[in-house]
Amino acid sequence: MASDRTLLPLARARQPLYAGLDLGGTNIKSALVDDAGDVVAFHSEPTHASRGPEDAAARMGRAVHALASRVGVAAADIARVGLGSPGPLDLEAGTIVRAGNLPGWDGFPLRDRVASHAGCAVTFANDANAAAYGEFWVGSARGASSLVLLTLGTGVGGGIIIGDVNVEGAHSHGSECGHMIVDPSPAARMCPCGQPGHLEAYASATSLTAMAAEQLAAGVGGTLAEAVAAGEQLTPILLAREAERGDRVAHGVLMDAARWLGIGIVSLMHAIDPAVVALGGAMTFGRDDHPVGRAFLARIRDEVHRRTFPLLAERTSICYAGLGGDAGAIGAAGLARLAHRGHSG
Amino acid sequence: MASDRTLLPLARARQPLYAGLDLGGTNIKSALVDDAGDVVAFHSEPTHASRGPEDAAARMGRAVHALASRVGVAAADIARVGLGSPGPLDLEAGTIVRAGNLPGWDGFPLRDRVASHAGCAVTFANDANAAAYGEFWVGSARGASSLVLLTLGTGVGGGIIIGDVNVEGAHSHGSECGHMIVDPSPAARMCPCGQPGHLEAYASATSLTAMAAEQLAAGVGGTLAEAVAAGEQLTPILLAREAERGDRVAHGVLMDAARWLGIGIVSLMHAIDPAVVALGGAMTFGRDDHPVGRAFLARIRDEVHRRTFPLLAERTSICYAGLGGDAGAIGAAGLARLAHRGHSG
Numbered sequence: 287m288a289s290d291r292t293l294l295p296l297a298r299a300r301q302p303l304y305a306g307l308d309l310g311g312t313n314i315k316s317a318l319v320d321d322a323g324d325v326v327a328f329h330s331e332p333t334h335a336s337r338g339p340e341d342a343a344a345r346m347g348r349a350v351h352a353l354a355s356r357v358g359v360a361a362a363d364i365a366r367v368g369l370g371s372p373g374p375l376d377l378e379a380g381t382i383v384r385a386g387n388l389p390g391w392d393g394f395p396l397r398d399r400v401a402s403h404a405g406c407a408v409t410f411a412n413d414a415n416a417a418a419y420g421e422f423w424v425g426s427a428r429g430a431s432s433l434v435l436l437t438l439g440t441g442v443g444g445g446i447i448i449g450d451v452n453v454e455g456a457h458s459h460g461s462e463c464g465h466m467i468v469d470p471s472p473a474a475r476m477c478p479c480g481q482p483g484h485l486e487a488y489a490s491a492t493s494l495t496a497m498a499a500e501q502l503a504a505g506v507g508g509t510l511a512e513a514v515a516a517g518e519q520l521t522p523i524l525l526a527r528e529a530e531r532g533d534r535v536a537h538g539v540l541m542d543a544a545r546w547l548g549i550g551i552v553s554l555m556h557a558i559d560p561a562v563v564a565l566g567g568a569m570t571f572g573r574d575d576h577p578v579g580r581a582f583l584a585r586i587r588d589e590v591h592r593r594t595f596p597l598l599a600e601r602t603s604i605c606y607a608g609l610g611g612d613a614g615a616i617g618a619a620g621l622a623r624l625a626h627r628g629h630s631g
Numbered sequence: 632m633a634s635d636r637t638l639l640p641l642a643r644a645r646q647p648l649y650a651g652l653d654l655g656g657t658n659i660k661s662a663l664v665d666d667a668g669d670v671v672a673f674h675s676e677p678t679h680a681s682r683g684p685e686d687a688a689a690r691m692g693r694a695v696h697a698l699a700s701r702v703g704v705a706a707a708d709i710a711r712v713g714l715g716s717p718g719p720l721d722l723e724a725g726t727i728v729r730a731g732n733l734p735g736w737d738g739f740p741l742r743d744r745v746a747s748h749a750g751c752a753v754t755f756a757n758d759a760n761a762a763a764y765g766e767f768w769v770g771s772a773r774g775a776s777s778l779v780l781l782t783l784g785t786g787v788g789g790g791i792i793i794g795d796v797n798v799e800g801a802h803s804h805g806s807e808c809g810h811m812i813v814d815p816s817p818a819a820r821m822c823p824c825g826q827p828g829h830l831e832a833y834a835s836a837t838s839l840t841a842m843a844a845e846q847l848a849a850g851v852g853g854t855l856a857e858a859v860a861a862g863e864q865l866t867p868i869l870l871a872r873e874a875e876r877g878d879r880v881a882h883g884v885l886m887d888a889a890r891w892l893g894i895g896i897v898s899l900m901h902a903i904d905p906a907v908v909a910l911g912g913a914m915t916f917g918r919d920d921h922p923v924g925r926a927f928l929a930r931i932r933d934e935v936h937r938r939t940f941p942l943l944a945e946r947t948s949i950c951y952a953g954l955g956g957d958a959g960a961i962g963a964a965g966l967a968r969l970a971h972r973g974h975s976g
Binding site: 374383430431432444446448449451453454455456457458459460461462463465466467468469470471479481484546549552553554555556557558559560561593594595597598601602 | 719728775776777789791793794796798799800801802803804805806807808810811812813814815816824826829891894897898899900901902903904905906938939940942943946947
């Protein structure tokens with residue numbers, strides 16, 4: 287279902303304006319954002335991935351025009367468009383190399399077709415990097431010098447921003463923090479990418495439910511086991527609910543994921559030393575507003591603090607991300623702004 | 632013992648000139664470097680750490696003047712000075728926070744005292760980052776878009792350069808790649824920093840000799856055991872010699888260190904995706920010129936290739952560093968050049 291929001295009144299927006307597009311397997315979000323990072327208008331519509339990339343590119347171009355006309359500016363007043371896409375990407379070619387939830391889109395000239403439909407130059411970025419730039423620009427790391435964002439969902443995505451540099455990598459594979467090796471042992475869990483021991487194999491929704499299912503299959507009882515036996519589906523939401531009720535399996539699996547996240551975060555801190563490490567995505571259990579979200583973050587911090595240098599334990603901010611699901615579109619607009627100002631491609 | 636070299640004739644040097652200082656526990660190296668990264672003159676003298684930091688700062692200032700007068704330019708013709716120092720540092724304050732091989736130097740205003748003695752602004756950097764910038768500018772990563780340098784010596788140092796950004800970190804702790812966690816298990820080896828499971832605990836000269844000593848103590852025989860029983864000291868050089876002769880312990884320890892390096896490098900590749908990963912420092916076993924050096928690198932590449940994505944395995948260059956012991960001074964001059972050109976502090 288499409289949805290629209292108009293936010294900051296145009297009269298108060300700082301020029302120039304930028305458009306950000308966040309392409310996902312389910313929805314395409316688009317935002318018209320002013321020079322200070324305030325959202326002037328927002329739009330969301332289904333991706334309809336099966337209709338193919340040319341159809342989506344045309345709709346993304348139309349969405350940019352619709353946002354502009356909705357607030358009463360000409361499309362030509364938009365300085366540049368940013369497009370965040372699931373990856374891995376070929377940033378130079380402007381194409382998707384392989385995206386699990388957009389089957390058949392590989393190799394399609396996505397960046398250039400969106401640019402053609404929008405009538406405007408497009409900055410192309412990995413969706414996780416775009417979200418990280420959004421958090422860096424106007425979210426949880428606003429005003430900080432650097433950020434690592436881990437996006438916890440079906441997988442574990444990453445985005446690294448240092449100063450105004452979006453760490454895209456020399457081969458478009460930068461910031462794939464979910465594929466850092468946290469467990470080198472022969473008994474390591476397998477990541478969906480096919481390699482063993484990656485952070486994603488221990489801290490994604492997929493791996494959490496798999497770990498819980500293994501314990502239930504081994505006969506460990508409790509309220510989670512009862513709920514599943516009664517027909518409820520084993521999801522991260524169910525795990526969070528049962529963890530709150532004190533179920534041993536659910537609580538244990540969440541705390542174990544938090545421990546592995548702490549290990550991965552320490553390696554990132556010792557390699558990059560960011561000002562802020564933010565955790566976003568759906569698998570954050572209500573964040574600071576919910577006891578399970580607070581316990582999850584506390585366990586992550588505890589593991590980091592016992593494994594890092596005292597100065598970093600004291601000074602590095604480890605927190606939940608602030609922009610929620612809008613980070614990708616806002617960040618894509620921010621990357622367009624960076625490119626427009628000549629900082630990057 | 633002090634030593635001097637004059638290299639590129641001044642008439643062929645591209646202006647402006649920069650001076651680079653590489654402060655070590657044993658020696659202070661200084662280089663006069665032209666705008667293209669060619670060394671015009673080089674000087675090395677003992678650090679005499681016990682004489683204290685003010686004495687060394689004065690000699691570093693004099694070394695800059697001596698380099699200038701040796702090639703016949705005024706000290707005022709040097710645009711800026713770069714200073715690489717063992718860390719961790721407080722880059723903002725220009726001080727050493729804690730350096731094992733410069734006891735008692737903590738908190739001394741090193742950057743500003745060298746600037747005062749040299750009569751020139753000084754760019755202050757971690758020594759491993761300075762070496763990485765040297766390799767990026769005119770060494771093994773010349774012309775590449777990014778570099779991770781691992782310096783294998785008594786410890787494992789790191790330097791990360793992305794574009795023209797030296798990853799110093801938000802709290803002066805960036806690029807401490809030797810302290811990434813490669814082994815999270817309770818049985819992990821202890822790093823000299825006091826934390827378990829760090830790369831340095833598996834791939835430094837200290838850890839290699841410790842691992843070999845453990846096997847000898849457990850009674851594993853061979854030519855290494857015989858050499859040590861005959862009174863030879865257990866050093867990485869002895870390990871390399873005996874590995875070449877086919878000793879099982881020596882060969883096994885080297886290959887194991889290479890395996891751990893491969894694991895750490897994969898995590899760095901998946902977080903940063905550099906164009907080049909270079910290995911420098913004393914513990915590189917003759918590098919490409921020696922069979923043990925070649926076998927060590929081949930084992931690292933093998934571990935990386937079996938654990939990374941095919942595209943990165945194919946395209947990421949994993950090689951030995953090219954500048955040897957001069958990288959720190961050249962890179963410090965390069966960072967001074969960056970600062971002079973306004974790219975960084």
